[in-house]
Amino acid sequence: MFIQILGVFDILKKKEMSLQYYLQRLYEIQEEELDVLISIGAYYLQEDNFEDSLNYFEKALRMAIDMDDDEMEAFIIDSIGDVYLNSRNIDKALEYYKEAMRIYFSIKSPLKDEIKEKIKEVKKIKAAIDITEISQIKERKVPEPEEPPELNLEKLNSKLDFVVNMVDSTSIYSSYSNDKEAVSHLKDAFRISRDIGDEAGEAALLLMLGNIALKQKEYTDAKKYLEDSKTFFRRLGDEKGTGVTMVLLGTLNFALGDMQEVSDNFRNAVEKFQKIGNKDAESAAIDLLNTLYED
Template sequence: MRNNNYQKALNMLIEALNLAKEVDRKDIIALSTGGIGHTYLLQNKIDEALEYLKQSLHMQEGMREQMGDAYVGTLIDLGFAFEKKSMLDKALKYYKQAYKIYDSTGNQRGKDKIQKFMKDIKSNQKYIDIFNSYKVELENNNYQKAHKLITEALELAKEIDRKDFIALSTAGIGNTCLLQNKIDDALKYLKESLQMQEDIKEIMGENYVDTIIHIGLAFEKKSMLDKALQYLERAYEIYDSTDNQKEKDKIQNLMKDIKSKI
């Protein structure tokens, strides 16, 4: 679904929600609220999705039987949203609730689907463990070990088809190359990662901005100062839009250093 279709869907759901409130239909209010959350989830706007999905679930608690599959669907959406935020314990909590309901109703197809989700979470946890080990080695300047770990993480991310993990690992390889002054390799991987992240900015969060900054630093090392400033200014604009003064100050200092070299 394209962005304009998402907006149309949201507009229709908001209209349905307002109408449901007018006629005091609690089930439709809960359903519309969950629908808004689901639409945000499809757009990778995870925080907004969680806000509406939690509201919907709370509304549905007193009328589970009436809500039927919608209640289980909300549980699954919440699990998926928390999984996207790499909050895997919370994701499992909601998946297990959904599984329990499917088990009690003998819904084997639903159980199989949830089991797959939970299996994926175990793979996601393995990825996070490897990635955290990579960060430790990187902080200790063990670049060879770090490179081996982040390459392993990338392969696992591809196996489980997690685009955010693939982008994160690719950037990690780029960062490792950058710290080793392998600038051309760094730029190759960082640019590749940035391209992947463009459609999942909300999920990537500060990792997206970090990648932009690291590309800027790589261009600085190549003495391509105009290009370096271009990327740092882009990062600054993002932090400015979120009123992150601490990060803005850091980038301003980086830009000041670069401008002094021009």
């Protein structure tokens, strides 16, 4: 009888160990699922697909709350704030950032100071958007012309080149710009960049090809180069490169007579430059826009 009782305790002990193992495995699986949800949300945010990004971040938030993981909860709330910031809903973004900060401070997270500084920067962006010339661009109503306006290339060429050269990755190819065979050389360089997987080089070269096509009034080619360049810069998370591409697209829109797109592209570009604190790029974009409307 005594031996039988010992046997029962052995079984119970094994079951207890097995339960702990499976509970640990369950937690690890939940952590993996949470990480996947966050990664998908971040991917969609990078692609400016704000609806899907928000959907996955909200799923991740519910899971973090169920897991009672305060720091992860705050991180996801912070990420949701990023979605609203990038979709230009700054007031909503600030609400989420403040909630994330509250949680970080309550658990004494080392991230509390970082989110505090982030809120300060976003408030500066909000103030800048309210008081700078970009507000006037938003309100500007330009009548649709009967014929697309003619680009004054004598005035624009140097300004377009100046804006393009603000992108750091264009500097190594600048020697091609004034070459008679510039397009051929840039295309060769693009193929090499593509073969070696240099996406920053591909983005820069497409931007430069788009600039040349724009100045030569080859608008179909210019649009293709610039749209592809913007896609690369966005994928790389290069805000300045994306903004510069939008400036050239806005100039192209002006040549094609699409005034709403002119306003949208220049507005978005200036907001990106303000976001990263690049005053030179912001001023150059506004100067180029003013030059377009001088005549």
